[in-house]
Amino acid sequence: MLQQIGIWVRNMALLFYIMEQTGNNPTAVALLTALEYLPIFVFSMIGGTLADRWNPKKTVIIGDSLSAVSIVVILGLVSAGWWQAAFAATVVSAVVSQFSQPSSSVLFKRHVPEELIGAAIGITQSQMAIFMIGGPILGTLIYSRLGIEASLGVLIAVFALAALIQLALPPSPRDTSPAPSPLLRDMREGIRYVAGKPNLRLTAVMFLLVGCATGITQPLDVFVTMERLGLAKEAVQWFEALAGVGLLAGGIIAAVFSGVVDRHRSRIIPLALMALSIGTVIEVVSLWPVLTGSVRFC
Template structure:
């Protein structure tokens, strides 16, 4: 751990991520509440917001992944945060002009930028963090994300309810600028100019697809991500309606249940770091168990009419999510060759986003045509089916790790 904390790249990336987490939750809560206020709590409008977050990820993930393997990763992450900051100012001007629908663009822009910056961050990790520290680095990053699942919704709700949407977007502008500035101190990492001259992006994307298809675990993860993405796409826009209809609370109370999941992720992240060797050795078992837990939790969440019980199962959900994220991220960084990290993410993530996009698009309509309970049952069945795929995975061994 001491060795990791002395790694400047790790400290810079985590500092930027800390700022971005504040921005993410400020944005998430502001957009959710603002759109519900403008549309009188319309579930279709809320599901549309979620769909607009996923659509750019589906479209740009594979492109962003390919360019992440070609571009200078330092320059990419800095430019991404800078463009995000500028876009927030443009949206603020449009809102001031009475065009409230422009807030949907905030979700779209953030999603597009992330598809170039996130794989570039993974490339930076691959190049500058020793292999034996990757699992711990990811676990700590997961713990930070979990911490903001606790305080982020509370902070975002406070900024919006007390200061309004204008202040929320102004905060986003400042945060993204600060993140861009911090990443100026990252070490230089040259792009592979010779490779760029040899082949086109289309060829590299095809190579990425072939690489994923050649790895059993990656093929299974791709299929699992699509199915689970469909399930999560159905339920995510409906969280706030579970809080309102099943628990009889106000929409602003969604922050406390998001915080509960954050508590679980914080605990789970810490445990996952402590059990890094075990988690990596039993990848298949951990992923299968997580899928089954997610399926049960999905059912319990919609059945429950007791806030304390719902709060408790959200903690369990966060704990399982932390373990799953650490296993997946470690597997991706340690088993995928450096030159394929961006493209592998670019192949797998669009499949998940396609599922989430499809799920979120039909989410509101499922509630209207069937009911809230039916939507969650469908999602639970889809998640449970993923366990059939994960049990076919191979547990990674040192011999399976692809060398650079």
Template structure:
């Protein structure tokens, strides 16, 4: 836990938050340039072959299933600052190695860029959560997460434009090089984070990996709050996957607009998420994270159903704005609950257990979205997605009144 000697600095004056946000800005620049450069390159190279394009998503999401549990366990054993720096450095090295392969004609190696950075992020991201737990005072956790969410929203708006500009102006090799440089600068910026606690490494080194791996699942299952959060993750993943996969058909079939109109819907949502993240940052101390998550799920349920029914462009844009406005409540509520209800020694494993539940269900629903679209009308599918959001909100009811413990229990002994 962060030490509380005297008055804690404001959330904007917290050196750790300043550093981790700077690091994330650099990473987001690299990731968005990479994502769009590879997407556009593969699309051109394969004449828009759906299989080749879908492999990009496989390279990005597959490591989450395979390495999230393992990465979370190792993140609890290793020194988190050192882990994050090494992950960024290794990502940068892998990018430049792949860049040489691309230069000498092996264009298929572009998939490796996405795959390797996705694998390393499964070790780096839970380490970042541990550092949040160490260096951000309890009362500032929700505000810190809100700032993090606002940054993600900014890049949801600017990222596609930045990536498209980089590729169209400079080409694939320069775009990939930008990613490598961004990871190097991120690693350099993380040097500002306070040193890791040496005793954490000593304790972790004594443990048995298989036992610690199982403890992550056991810890989540024992906690009523974290267990409920797991069900919310799965329901939200199913709902989000369906809605995202069929957004294009909302534009073309329900609104009668060309497919290019989708970018305006995404920009409206991104701008709303930025505003919503700022609002949550201001009022974060007054609202319990369970309430934030329930509000996000309830409003998401209503907005998803309305989007499915709407044939009016203005109404759809307004509803998408409202949905984007409250979407940060889901992300911030979930992240804050993981941090507040998890002991510092196991927060990486808790994150490693819960995160694949969302991504896994999202990929599952995306996979079935095409078959559902062929069998049912869009209105029915979006109504079903809204019901999933509603069920997620109802799962929160038994834990709404629970308060985060001042001292979170360590891993229970067997």
């Protein structure tokens, strides 16, 4: 919960701050998104490979502690007039998450009974959906009322408190038996395994294309709000919240009709991707907030 608060306060505060500092420069907004996702591309495989080699409890605690310390430094630079340092907040948070998230999954695997893992992951996913609704509103409220320095202060407090809470986790010593193989060899074997399975290979390509599409369109959300709909940039929070409501509703529907979803998965995925494509086109050409909001919800 604390990490979700931190993510959304960071996302909304940095978006608005960079836009104000650069005069709504779309290149600066796109750079902010690139700096958020590039570490995921570079470090995700490394973090996943190292998750079982390191002590997962220490990894998540150190990760949140480093995030808090780094934001302290960034806050000092921003206060001194170095507004460009705000970009570093996104980079640090994204890099740290690529090591702490896999370790969190290891903690689930070690300490949650196998028959309850599905329910535990479901609760976590529901939390993420709920914060997709309230997170943009909270982040916008803090920034618009208190400014960038207070927003960064909230980030420091949130990450520091998360690190303290994680001290109460059960001990999770590093697994040293059997001795781990070399890191690069593990990564190569993982790539070969995916490449050797047609279904996994196709899925990887699909996620690559969806990721590219998301990376292209996401930085433009705020400009659609401003230039197509004629609204203030802060109004983007309501469209983000509608997307969160839609995600939560879709998750509930999928859970209720899980049997139908499993039987028709091969049809549902292509239809969902087509719906996303059509919805994106409608959102871009729409001049009516109600229509745009309806598309974001769906």
